[in-house]
Amino acid sequence: MGVIFLDNAATTPLEPRVKEEMIRMMENFGNPSSTHVSGRGAKVEVEVVRKRIAKIIGAQPSEIFFTSGGTEADNMALFCSVRDLGVKRIITTTIEHHAVGHPVEFMAERGEVEAVYLSVNEHGDIDLAELESLLKEGPKTLVSLMFANNEIGNLHPVNEIGALCQKYDALFHSDTVQAMGHLHINVSETPYDFLTCSAHKIHGPKGVGFAFVRSGLKIKPLIQGGAQERNMRAGTENTIGICALGKAFEVATSEMAEDQKKVEALKQYIIDEIKSIVPGVKFFGRSAELDKSLYTVLSIAFPKTENDMLTFTLDMKGINVSGGSACTSGSNQGSHVIRALGAWTADYQPVRVSFSKFNTRECAEGFLSAVREIYAVNQEA
Secondary structure, three states: OOOEEOEOOOOOOOOHHHHHHHHHHOOOOOOOOOOOHHHHHHHHHHHHHHHHHHHHHOOOHHHEEEEOOHHHHHHHHHHHHHHHOOOOEEEEOOOOOHHHHHHHHHHHHOOOOEEEEOOOOOOOOOOHHHHHHHHOOOOOEEEEOOOEOOOOOEEOOHHHHHHHHHHOOOEEEEOOOOOOOOOOOOOOOOOOOEEEEEHHHOOOOOOOEEEEEOOOOOOOOOOOOOOHHHHOOOOOOOHHHHHHHHHHHHHHHHOHHHHHHHHHHHHHHHHHHHHHHOOOOEEOOOOOOOOOEOOOEEEEEEEOOOOOOHHHHHHHOOEEOEOOOHHHOOOOOOOHHHHOOOHHHHHEEEEEEEOOOOOOHHHHHHHHHHHHHHHHHHHHO
16 A cells, blocks of 8 residues: 555645645735735735634634744744743753753753753653642743643643643743644633644644734744734745645644544554554553543554664555654654653653544554564564
């Protein structure tokens, strides 16, 4: 059946309806900043998408800012909070995506902010009591905790985190790149101050996303050079990308329940089967617990053998999975998320299997068949 793509936490294939929207917008090449008819037409398209996204997440259109993706949106929240909102301390964890971790480290090294890291247990869970203890005292604080972890699938209790931030007058930023379009998110129900989205995680194109910035937070542009996005982001708007993002977000959120049911069944099937194929297999984080993890992510802990190139071997068999985040796949240090779970992880190889609505039972069977072949060879050796 050719390549089996099970690395959807890294990126997703383009949804056909999104592709149609992109083709449609190729005819509308006007610059949204221009005042003539072509520019006004492009501007209308952008604003329609802004209103659509805002309605879906319970926001105001003025709180949605289009970006180049999740990384830029995370950087906007973090850097601008310190520069413009008087934040002197950022509370986060060591298992955040590097789009959060690296900016925090950068500012801390320069003495611009204090970085405080919540402890995580061997399952990747945080302790809300520890967070509250920290919030009870100290300087102006931004709490940055992702909704759904991109490597181990853990779901942070964002409602409780938001309530604590509200109680102690802290700002709350959540990297929701993996959660957007997969989980219910409403800013009128949970007191987020900053949220992020990347289109290519929900079957849209790469290079476009958005940031939610709660009304009343007076931040200045991260990128200078123009008055686009109501003076919040310089640079001509990516109209094709923005409209594609709008379509991808609309499709993902309207079909979420159906997609979740299908994907959860595939995930559970692989969990059940892999236990019978691989002696001593474990799972990182809460990824094997459907009620405590993002249904699109399964992080398998394979006991280490002489074959320590499991993802490469699977790739040679036409199975696309990863050893962790695609953003750190070139690192020779392995996954910072897996390491943070404790010393026990050194005896296991991580393989992240991440699903989309386009995966089928046949995809699951292909992956399991490849694993059977690999472990049959290992046992013979």
